[in-house]
Amino acid sequence: MCIKRRDADQPQQHQLLSQISELIFVDGTSTDQTVTIAQKYGKVIQTRKNRAVQMNAGASIARGDILLFLHAIRSWIHKL
Known part of the structure; x- marks a missing residue:
């Protein structure tokens, strides 16, 4: 799951x-x-950006x- 400074989405993410x-x-x-x-x-694994x-x-x-x-695209989380 990508969490990319999306504070408004945190309740759904949790x-x-x-x-x-x-x-x-x-x-x-x-x-x-x-x-x-x-x-x-x-x-958590850290890799190069790719x-x-x-x-x-x-x-x-x-x-x-x-x-x-899951990537840092917001639209999917609101459909849960």
């Missing part, structure tokens, strides 16, 4: 996070509080059968 069994956050050199926030909820590298890094350590990649 609700979603409580329903997930494994969370892996892959950070591509963010400069805000993303890593600090993400560390409260799951494993979406393919980030997705592969997260997938390589995931244990589940289903992978869901």
Whole structure:
């Protein structure tokens, strides 16, 4: 899940996070509080800024059968 300075979305994000069994956050050199926030909820991996590298890094350590990649696009969270 990408959290990109979206304070208004935090209540929905917290609700979603409580329903997930494994969370892996892959950070591509963010400069805000993303890593600090993400560390409260799951494993954080830091990589260089490259979406393919980030997705592969997260997938390589995931244990589940289903992978869901979420990016910092706001529209999906309001549909929950």
